[in-house]
Amino acid sequence: MATILEKTAGLLAFVRTVDAGSFAGAARLIGASPSAVSKSVARLEQRLGVRLLQRSTRTLSPTSEGAAYYEQVAAHLRAIEDAEDIVQVPGNVRGVLRVTVPTTFGRPLISAWAGSFLDRYPDIKLDLSVTDRRIDLIREGFDIAVRIGELEDTTLIGRSLGVLHYVLGASPKYLQRRGIPQAVDDLKRHACLRHLLGGRPQPFTFADGTRILPDGPFDSDDAQSLIEAAVRGVGITQFMRLAIEDDLAARRLSIVLPEIPMFTTPVHVLHPFGRQLPLRVRLFIDFLVEALGVNSNLGSQS
Numbered sequence: 596m597a598t599i600l601e602k603t604a605g606l607l608a609f610v611r612t613v614d615a616g617s618f619a620g621a622a623r624l625i626g627a628s629p630s631a632v633s634k635s636v637a638r639l640e641q642r643l644g645v646r647l648l649q650r651s652t653r654t655l656s657p658t659s660e661g662a663a664y665y666e667q668v669a670a671h672l673r674a675i676e677d678a679e680d681i682v683q684v685p686g687n688v689r690g691v692l693r694v695t696v697p698t699t700f701g702r703p704l705i706s707a708w709a710g711s712f713l714d715r716y717p718d719i720k721l722d723l724s725v726t727d728r729r730i731d732l733i734r735e736g737f738d739i740a741v742r743i744g745e746l747e748d749t750t751l752i753g754r755s756l757g758v759l760h761y762v763l764g765a766s767p768k769y770l771q772r773r774g775i776p777q778a779v780d781d782l783k784r785h786a787c788l789r790h791l792l793g794g795r796p797q798p799f800t801f802a803d804g805t806r807i808l809p810d811g812p813f814d815s816d817d818a819q820s821l822i823e824a825a826v827r828g829v830g831i832t833q834f835m836r837l838a839i840e841d842d843l844a845a846r847r848l849s850i851v852l853p854e855i856p857m858f859t860t861p862v863h864v865l866h867p868f869g870r871q872l873p874l875r876v877r878l879f880i881d882f883l884v885e886a887l888g889v890n891s892n893l894g895s896q897s
Contacts, residue, residue: 605639608632609647610669613657614736624691669736689718692875696741699818699835701725704741712882719875727792727816732867738876740865741883751865756883758859762836763799763851764843768828776831776851779805786830787811788821799833802856833857
């Protein structure tokens with residue numbers, strides 16, 4: 596009868612290969628050579644009598660059997676890692692931390708992480724997904740999600756990070772060329788850049804409930820692309836103020852209609868761990884609270 600060690604041999608190599616999308620990426624995560632990882636996965640496939648990975652010269656992806664196997668074993672492997680995490684202390688905490696944030700949150704978060712968290716905990720590897728897609732934390736193996744907007748019904752644990760303020764902005768070059776809007780209706784005569792969510796352009800929304808959907812030369816589902824287009828003088832768009840603080844400070848962007856407040860929206864950090872919160876996750880959440888200011892008005896004009 597096969598021992599437990601024989602039955603689990605190759606599991607780490609297989610899971611990390613799927614996570615990284617390549618043997619080379621898995622080797623970096625594990626600390627082994629790509630050939631050793633490849634051979635370990637091949638031995639696992641031989642023992643199971645099934646092909647787990649579809650290999651080609653350019654791509655590597657799980658087969659249908661491999662995907663089903665991954666769904667089962669990855670969760671157990673993560674539970675083992677989390678159990679080790681519980682007995683760690685901050686001074687020696689280590690491991691991979693998988694975080695997903697919206698595109699508008701990516702740049703300020705990376706700036707804060709690189710300047711603070713990495714120095715404190717150099718042995719924590721950050722795996723950051725910057726996307727507006729609502730990732731399923733449990734199914735896709737993420738530790739933390741930052742979510743903007745009202746929380747939907749969820750089994751995840753949430754903690755408030757405060758309230759985000761939005762502003763209208765454009766480059767000084769654009770405003771010099773096209774003029775400075777003096778009222779909300781003036782926006783209808785300007786080039787406006789619109790953020791797409793679910794394929795639909797989002798209206799410019801003000802604190803008093805006024806909503807307009809102006810026209811313009813550029814729509815995008817990537818908030819960072821809208822910021823870059825505005826900096827280059829393409830038009831006016833609606834930003835999360837936190838995302839453009841550096842551009843405002845450097846005078847690459849100016850706030851349009853600053854006397855008319857725009858809408859605000861809550862921001863939360865979510866995790867799926869319940870009470871058994873791994874130390875690396877707790878430390879990162881505490882870092883977010885410290886860096887962004889819990890229960891504060893993030894990016895307010897006050």
